[in-house]
Amino acid sequence: MAELHRLNRRTFLNRMGGSTVAVAFLSSGVLAACSSDGSVVPVASGPDGADLTSTTEGSTSNEVDSQDGESDAEGIRWQRVQMGGVSAYLIARGSEVAVVDTGNPNNIDKFDAALSTIGAQWGDVKHIILTHKHGDHVGGLPEVAGLASQASVYIGEADLSGAGDIAAEPINDGDEVFGLQIIGTPGHTAGHVSVLDVGAGFLVAGDALNERDGMLLGPNPQYTPDMETANASVKRLAERTFETVVFGHGNPLEGDASDAVVAFAQTI
Ligand SMILES: [Zn+2]
Numbered sequence: 001m002a003e004l005h006r007l008n009r010r011t012f013l014n015r016m017g018g019s020t021v022a023v024a025f026l027s028s029g030v031l032a033a034c035s036s037d038g039s040v041v042p043v044a045s046g047p048d049g050a051d052l053t054s055t056t057e058g059s060t061s062n063e064v065d066s067q068d069g070e071s072d073a074e075g076i077r078w079q080r081v082q083m084g085g086v087s088a089y090l091i092a093r094g095s096e097v098a099v100v101d102t103g104n105p106n107n108i109d110k111f112d113a114a115l116s117t118i119g120a121q122w123g124d125v126k127h128i129i130l131t132h133k134h135g136d137h138v139g140g141l142p143e144v145a146g147l148a149s150q151a152s153v154y155i156g157e158a159d160l161s162g163a164g165d166i167a168a169e170p171i172n173d174g175d176e177v178f179g180l181q182i183i184g185t186p187g188h189t190a191g192h193v194s195v196l197d198v199g200a201g202f203l204v205a206g207d208a209l210n211e212r213d214g215m216l217l218g219p220n221p222q223y224t225p226d227m228e229t230a231n232a233s234v235k236r237l238a239e240r241t242f243e244t245v246v247f248g249h250g251n252p253l254e255g256d257a258s259d260a261v262v263a264f265a266q267t268i
Contacts, residue, residue, distance in 0.1 A: 002158045008234055009249045012155060015123070018088060018110045020255070021224075027254045029036060036143055038103070040165075041260075043086045044059070044103075045089075051211055062132065072171075074138055075093075076091055076092060076093050076197055076199075076200045076202060077091075077092040077093075077118050078090060078091050078172075078202060078246070079092075079114045079115075079117055079118050080114070080246065080252065081103065081107070081110050081111055081114045082110065083103040083107040083110055083140075084104070085102055085136070085246060085249060086101075086103050086104065086137065086248055086249060087101075087103070087135075087211065087246070087247070087249070088100060088101040088102055088103045088111075089101065089130045089217075089246055090114050090115065090120070091178070091180065091197065091202070091204075092118050092120055092124075093178065093179060093196075094179075095120070095124055096126050096127075096175070096178065097118070097120045097122060097124045097126065097127075097128070098113075098125070098126070098127035098128070098129055098178045098180065099104055099126045099128045099129070099130075099144060099148065099151070100130075100195055100204045101130060101131055101137045101138075101204075101206065101208075101248065102128065102130065102133065102135065102137065102138060102139065102140035102141045102143075102144040102145075103137065103138045103139065103140045104135070104136055104140055105139045105140050105142075105143060106140075106143075107198055108140075108143050108147065111144065114248070120150075122147040122148050123148075123149075123150055124154070125147075125148035125150065125151045126148075126150055126151050126153045126178070127151055127152055127154065127177055127178045127213075128141070128145060128148060128152070128153045128154065129153040129155075129171075129177055129178075129182075129193075129195055130153070130154065130156075130158065130159070130162060130163065130168075130191060130192055130204025130205065131156075131194065131204065131205075131208075131248065132155075132159050132162065132188060132189040132191060132192040132193070132199070132206055132207060133155065133156075133159035133163075133189055133191065134160020134162070134207070134223075136248070136254070137162075137206065137248060138155075138162045138163065138206070139166070140151070141162070141163065141164065141166050141253070142165070144165060145166050147218075147238045150194075152169060153166055153167065153168040153169065154168060154169050154171045154177055154182075154206060155168045155170065155171065155191065155193075155228025156171055156172070156186075156190075156192060156193045157170035157171065157172050157182070157187075157190065157253060158186070158189070158190035158191030159189050159190065159191025160191065162191075173193070177195075177218060179196075179197065179199075179217070180195050180196065180197055181195070181196040181198060182194075182195060182214065183195070183196055183236065183237065183240070184233075184236075185205070185206070185208035185233035185236065185237060186226070186227035186229050186230075186233060187208070187219065187224060187226045187227065187230025187231070187232075187233050188206075188207045188208060188219040188224045188230050188233075190226075192206060192207065192233070193206070194208050194210055194213075194233075194237060196240060196242060199244075200240040200244075201243035201244060201257075201258075202214075202242060202244050202246075202257075203230065203237070203240070203242040203244065203245040203246070203257070204245075204246050205237065205245050205246065205247050205249070206241055206247070206248050207219050207235050207248045208230065208234060208237060209234060209237065209245065209247055209248065209261065209264075210247050210248065210250050211247050211249070211250025211251055211252075212249075212250050214251075214253075214254070216260055216261065216264040217250075218231060218234055218264075218268060220228060232268045234261070234265050234268060235263065237261055237265075238258070238262045238264075238265035240258060241258045242257055243256065244257050245256075245257040245258075245260075247263065
């Protein structure tokens, strides 16, 4: 079930010749989810109440070559940490790991399994990047930061309150953390950021975009106070090039993913 995702230019090129991912588009009014509450609250599952678990679980087509031991300074390995309706991600470069989002509380077993899959331990986690302050993305922060005692915590400056009592470094558009570009994607929250590995073509969109049943969605208007800004953020993401995009809610979209975001951006 756990599947290692390894990305580098070689796999990128391999995928260029592979099958095309079919993507349909819905308007931004279609259900996607996130919490409306910016505080760090212990909630057992996504507060949206919607079942966002897509039915295409396990359908990803990544190479699973964690056993080859190959060292590629350019490449990253990424791993989804799926927690009910929300997902966090591990991004590993060499022996160092960044955690992007922490999900809801009480999911350390999911992180343990994901770290094991990429051959890492908590001591390898040097960065915790939070895409935004909603409880289903930062709720696990105290536990994750407690175990990743070597890690620095980063969150968008306007969402800094989401870190609660955990010391965090504010980040803004254009910053770089662990070789990852921070792209300001406000609207869903004022301090929402997305995280891009340019070399690998790997984007963590957080809740700036969502996916459901193979379809790209914008953030849920119900939980997005500034949809105009959120739509502008989608258009900013559409200016970038990436092969894979992963979401807080929904399954990863792999293979020429930025083309799909461009097409979606034209509908909003
Ligand atoms: Zn959210």
